[in-house]
Amino acid sequence: xxxxxxxxxxxxxxxxxxxxxxxxxxxxxxxxxxxxxxxxxxxxxxxxxxxxxxxxxxxxxxxxxxxxxxxxxxxxxxxxxxxxxxxxxxxxxxxxxxxxxxxxxxxxxxxxxxxxxxxxxxxxxxxxxxxxxxxxxxxxxxxxxxxxxxxxxxxxxxxxxxxxxxxxxxxxxxxxxxxxxxxxxxxxxxxxxxxxxxxxxxxxxxxxxxxxxxxxxxxxxxxxxxxxxxxxxxxxxxxxxxxxxxxxxxxxxxxxxxxxxxxxxxxxxxxxxxxxxxxxxxxxxxxxxxxxxxxxxxxxxxxxxxxxxxxxxxxxxxxxxxxxxxxxxxxxxxxxxxxxxxxxxxxxxxxxxxxxxxxxxxxxxxxxxxxxxxxxxxxxxxxxxxxxxxxxxxxxxxxxxxxxxxxxxxxxxxxxxxxxxxxx
Amino acid sequence: xxxxxxxxxxxxxxxxxxxxxxxxxxxxxxxxxxxxxxxxxxxxxxxxxxxxxxxxxxxxxxxxxxxxxxxxxxxxxxxxxxxxxxxxxxxxxxxxxxxxxxxxxxxxxxxxxxxxxxxxxxxxxxxxxxxxxxxxxxxxxxxxxxxxxxxxxxxxxxxxxxxxxxxxxxxxxxxxxxxxxxxxxxxxxxxxxxxxxxxxxxxxxxxxxxxxxxxxxxxxxxxxxxxxxxxxxxxxxxxxxxxxxxxxxxxxxxxxxxxxxxxxxxxxxxxxxxxxxxxxxxxxxxxxxxxxxxxxxxxxxxxxxxxxxxxxxxxxxxxxxxxxxxxxxxxxxxxxxxxxxxxxxxxxxxxxxxxxxxxxxxxxxxxxxxxxxxx
Numbered sequence: 108x109x110x111x112x113x114x115x116x117x118x119x120x121x122x123x124x125x126x127x128x129x130x131x132x133x134x135x136x137x138x139x140x141x142x143x144x145x146x147x148x149x150x151x152x153x154x155x156x157x158x159x160x161x162x163x164x165x166x167x168x169x170x171x172x173x174x175x176x177x178x179x180x181x182x183x184x185x186x187x188x189x190x191x192x193x194x195x196x197x198x199x200x201x202x203x204x205x206x207x208x209x210x211x212x213x214x215x216x217x218x219x220x221x222x223x224x225x226x227x228x229x230x231x232x233x234x235x236x237x238x239x240x241x242x243x244x245x246x247x248x249x250x251x252x253x254x255x256x257x258x259x260x261x262x263x264x265x266x267x268x269x270x271x272x273x274x275x276x277x278x279x280x281x282x283x284x285x286x287x288x289x290x291x292x293x294x295x296x297x298x299x300x301x302x303x304x305x306x307x308x309x310x311x312x313x314x315x316x317x318x319x320x321x322x323x324x325x326x327x328x329x330x331x332x333x334x335x336x337x338x339x340x341x342x343x344x345x346x347x348x349x350x351x352x353x354x355x356x357x358x359x360x361x362x363x364x365x366x367x368x369x370x371x372x373x374x375x376x377x378x379x380x381x382x383x384x385x386x387x388x389x390x391x392x393x394x395x396x397x398x399x400x401x402x403x404x405x406x407x408x409x410x411x412x413x414x415x416x417x418x419x420x421x422x423x424x425x426x427x428x429x430x431x432x433x434x435x436x437x438x439x440x441x442x443x444x445x446x447x448x449x450x451x452x453x454x455x456x457x458x459x460x461x462x463x464x465x466x467x468x469x470x471x472x473x474x475x476x477x478x479x480x481x482x483x484x485x486x487x488x489x490x491x492x493x494x495x496x497x498x499x500x501x502x503x504x505x506x507x508x509x510x511x512x513x514x515x516x517x518x519x520x521x522x523x524x525x526x527x528x529x530x531x
Numbered sequence: 532x533x534x535x536x537x538x539x540x541x542x543x544x545x546x547x548x549x550x551x552x553x554x555x556x557x558x559x560x561x562x563x564x565x566x567x568x569x570x571x572x573x574x575x576x577x578x579x580x581x582x583x584x585x586x587x588x589x590x591x592x593x594x595x596x597x598x599x600x601x602x603x604x605x606x607x608x609x610x611x612x613x614x615x616x617x618x619x620x621x622x623x624x625x626x627x628x629x630x631x632x633x634x635x636x637x638x639x640x641x642x643x644x645x646x647x648x649x650x651x652x653x654x655x656x657x658x659x660x661x662x663x664x665x666x667x668x669x670x671x672x673x674x675x676x677x678x679x680x681x682x683x684x685x686x687x688x689x690x691x692x693x694x695x696x697x698x699x700x701x702x703x704x705x706x707x708x709x710x711x712x713x714x715x716x717x718x719x720x721x722x723x724x725x726x727x728x729x730x731x732x733x734x735x736x737x738x739x740x741x742x743x744x745x746x747x748x749x750x751x752x753x754x755x756x757x758x759x760x761x762x763x764x765x766x767x768x769x770x771x772x773x774x775x776x777x778x779x780x781x782x783x784x785x786x787x788x789x790x791x792x793x794x795x796x797x798x799x800x801x802x803x804x805x806x807x808x809x810x811x812x813x814x815x816x817x818x819x820x821x822x823x824x825x826x827x828x829x830x831x832x833x834x835x836x837x838x839x840x841x842x843x844x845x846x847x848x849x850x851x852x853x854x855x856x857x858x859x860x861x862x863x864x865x866x867x868x869x870x871x872x873x874x875x876x877x878x879x880x881x882x883x884x885x886x887x888x889x890x891x892x893x894x895x896x897x898x899x900x901x902x903x904x905x906x
Contacts (some may be wrong), residue, residue: 115833119681122688125650127596127680134600141600144670151669151678152832155798159673161791169545177671193671197548202621203555206608209619213601213608222601226621229666229715236598236671248534251544272620275552275560276580276588276630278567285552296546316813320623323818324719324811356856358572359657361697364855375856377815399814404856406569425713428753428785430888431820433719470751 110139111146115153131223138222140187140237147185165192165240167247171302173258174243187221190239194220194246195232195259197292197299200285201272202227211254219246230309231269232259257296263470264302268292270312271319279402280314281332281415282443288312290449291456304460305467305476315411316399322423322434327473328456329420329434330443336412337392338401344408345388357406372404416440419455421485422474432474435482437489439496455489462488483508557618559588559632575695576653577637589631591640593651594662594687594694597625598670598680603650610651614640624662624704626655654695658702660846662694663687665707666715668726674784675709676726676801677830683707685834686724689843700853700862703846704810711783719809721859722842723821730800731780732793736762736772743790745773751789754779781887803828803838807845807871808860819860824871826882841877848875873903 109132119128128145135141147158163176175193182189196212212233216222221237228234238246250256259267268291271277273284291310292299298308311322314332322329347353348366355366364371368388373381380394381401388408390401402409419441420434442451459473467476477485486493495501511518535541553561563582570580580588595603607627611619614636620628629640644651655662663686666672668679686705693699706717707724717723739745749757756779762772773793775786786793805828809821824845828837845859852874853862863871872879885893 116681118833119684122684123649123652123691124684124687124694125594125596125652126684127598128684130596130598130600130603134602137602148670148678148681152681155801155830155832156796157669157673157675159669159671161673161787161794168539169543177673191671199549199555200552202623203552203560204619204621205555206611206617206619208550208555209604209608213604216601224599224601224604225597225667226595226599226604226625226627227597227623229664231623244536244539245534251547252533252542255547256550257545257547269623271623274565274567275556276564276567276590278569278580283565289549289552293548296548300546318811318813318818321716321719321811323813324809325716354571356657357570359697359702360699360855361575361657371856375815397813399812403814406571410568425708425716425718427712427783431718433818433820469747 109135109145110142111149113145113149116145116149134222138217140221141223143185143187144191144221144223144237147179147181147188150181150184159191163192165243167243167258170258170300172261172264172300175261177237188237191221191237192240192243194235194238194243195228195261195267196235196250197257197259197267198227198231198233198269200270200288200292201275202231203272203275208254215246215249215254218249230259230266232267258300260299260307262302263304263306264300264308265295265298265304266307266309267299268310268312269320271314273312273314277314278406279317279332279399279411281334281411282314282417283445284312284314284330284332286445287330287443287449287452290445291452294448294453304464306470306472308460308463308473310456312417316397317403323420324423324431324433325425326423326434327421328459329423330417330441330452331420332411332415332417332443333397333440334412335414335416335440338390338395338412339410340388340390341408341410342387345405346386348405348408349386353405353407356404359403372401375400415443417443417452419452421459422472422477424472424474429475429478432472432478434474435477436496437485438491439494458489555618555620557588557616557630557632559586560618560630562586563588572657572697575659575697576656577641578656579634587633589634589637591629591631591637591644591653592622592626592655593629593644593653594655595625595627595651596680596684597665606647606650610640610643614643622655622662624655624664626662627651652691652695657697658699659695659697660690660693660699660703660705663705663707663724664715664717666709666713668709672709674712674787674796676711676728676784676796677709677724677803678832679707679709681832682724682803682835682838685836685839686842689839690846693846699846699850701856701858703849703859705842712788717806718820719811719818720821721807721810722845723806723809724838724842725804725806726801727804727827728782728784728795728797728801729827730795730797731756731775731777731782732784732786732795734762734773734775735792735794736764736770737766739772739790739792740770742792745771748773748786748790748793751785753783753785754781756780757786757793798830802830803835805838805841805845808858808863810858810860816858816861816864821860822863822868823883824875824877826880844877845875867901869901869903869905872905879905
């Protein structure tokens with residue numbers, strides 16, 4: 108039986124999209140604190156304002172992240188949500204599960220929490236919403252002993268790394284994103300669980316430039332699969348697209364016009380590096396930027412090359428505070444090699460962290476630090492040579508920061524010597 | 532056995548990380564990983580991936596609310612046990628994917644999903660409107676300027692047919708963040724729904740001494756609007772506190788994040804801004820930020836009709852006007868933003884002219900423009 112009247116929320120039980128209100132009511136039958144979730148949310152719908160207090164530091168012993176404190180500002184009316192902390196579970200790479208694992212997590216959350224979850228949070232964690240301070244240690248004990256898994260990150264630490272599904276079920280993926288994601292997650296458990304950074308730091312791995320985890324927009328360290336050699340073309344399949352036997356765009360558009368190679372592929376190629384010579388599709392691969400459009404349009408005919416690796420881009424973030432930043436191309440091509448434990452990638456990460464942990468200001472994302480000190484400084488820190496790929500366009504202003512040792516004779520000059528030849 | 536509160540450190544296990552993903556792969560995925568040749572979307576919400584070995588992985592994608600109960604997860608498990616050998620996965624956009632290894636298993640799976648009311652809508656593939664990724668909102672966050680789950684439910688109800696069909700010029704990725712912190716990273720979405728505050732923070736002089744480090748509160752403001760000041764608390768005592776120069780405030784809320792004694796949420800001040808034209812893929816054009824086209828719509832629970840109507844209008848004008856395979860941002864760039872405002876009928880206001888850092892880059896410095904009703 109509902110504990111509170113929720114006429115506004117009840118409106119959200121109507122309509123074709125799955126209703127979270129109906130779902131919470133269903134859960135409330137066995138977890139009565141869910142009635143108080145609805146009760147407090149109904150008050151927010153009436154008041155048009157949140158009723159959660161600011162923060163609250165809670166956690167499990169020895170960790171500085173993974174739990175986010177949350178308290179109601181109406182605990183008397185809604186005692187079921189007086190404490191309502193969030194628990195972030197580190198998700199398995201690419202968010203594959205079996206039902207035994209999911210049922211075990213459900214049982215754990217039935218025992219210790221509200222029964223409500225986010226599948227998943229924006230960073231990637233499996234988020235358990237709503238438990239009390241006294242339940243945290245027993246929950247963590249069962250999580251690590253019985254479920255044999257761990258918390259994710261929160262606060263100024265390495266946030267739980269996340270990846271697309273990669274080679275597991277995608278023909279575009281240029282490396283095994285799940286394996287790299289898992290390796291880095293295991294390698295950096297300390298950095299995930301114990302905040303020691305100026306601010307949060309996010310790894311995200313996408314298998315190709317389609318970037319299905321949006322790593323270029325939201326990760327401090329973005330690893331995007333790419334290839335160095337030629338796009339592999341199957342001319343017989345090209346012919347089938349032209350004849351209409353293959354569906355354009357992998358069937359992604361049910362009302363697509365009949366395939367037109369010129370209009371749908373060649374004219375939309377951003378570099379104009381493709382042409383038809385008779386029945387043959389030709390690509391000037393030297394001029395290709397691997398944007399993926401032709402592969403997306405003709406997945407049966409075009410495939411990534413065979414010399415595969417990844418590009419590293421650094422410093423993306425959402426707008427708080429100085430405005431949003433896209434990640435900046437830092438290393439155009441890096442080897443992704445599990446046989447040496449991804450040595451090349453880890454070397455870059457450690458260089459960045461060593462520097463950022465020294466010069467980064469409190470609550471400054473690495474992209475903001477790079478902005479503040481300039482991309483040339485960041486390139487030097489990583490020991491890289493400047494290359495045209497680092498910029499969209501060369502500098503437009505003339506203000507070069509020359510150093511003394513770059514100029515013959517250096518900066519020290521004698522103004523009296525100068526005056527001997529140049530009267531004041 | 533189990534946790535012993537008297538000896539919390541006994542048998543403690545830490546830093547074991549997540550379970551290894553490979554144990555959760557369906558057999559067809561495990562056997563064909565790295566060998567996939569191509570994929571095809573055979574109908575909205577249904578994909579087949581074909582391996583070099585000839586093996587097929589059929590995926591049925593269903594939309595879900597991000598906020599779901601363990602009862603619902605258990606129901607998903609029942610479905611996966613019945614049809615998918617106990618395997619399933621979630622996408623970054625809060626969809627659930629059920630995978631089977633042959634075509635003849637697809638229809639029974641869909642029939643099962645559809646027999647369960649509206650809990651498991653099939654769709655979210657190709658040139659559809661994607662499931663709307665979002666943040667917590669009023670159900671669990673302390674800084675929101677709007678709700679999340681409620682707004683998303685209202686918007687997805689209205690756009691439902693676009694989730695389960697593939698008739699748009701290109702995909703539309705929809706996202707909601709309930710404040711400027713953008714936990715949901717909506718800043719590169721085709722259509723972004725963003726909670727915004729419009730009133731400067733209040734200062735709770737009774738609480739500030741106990742709750743805040745004043746230098747951190749002062750440093751938190753990117754525009755230097757928070758200054759140290761003496762103030763008098765309710766006891767009549769003079770205390771060290773801060774003051775806010777309201778003219779400088781851009782309502783980012785960063786001071787409240789750093790100092791709980793500076794709340795800024797307000798029923799009338801808060802609401803929603805709409806941004807359009809962002810994308811993250813590198814396909815054809817470069818990744819781009821979304822642009823603010825509607826600076827404010829009121830919070831009108833439970834169904835936010837102004838927000839729903841505004842989004843529907845943008846989607847419908849885009850659907851009619853854009854070229855095939857052209858994302859919203861690419862369409863806006865091609866026709867020009869003046870034509871975007873003309874065609875959608877959205878009033879252009881001063882609020883869409885950037886006056887923050889690097890604003891100059893967004894001003895027009897050419898005689899190339901189109902005449903519209905604006906001039």
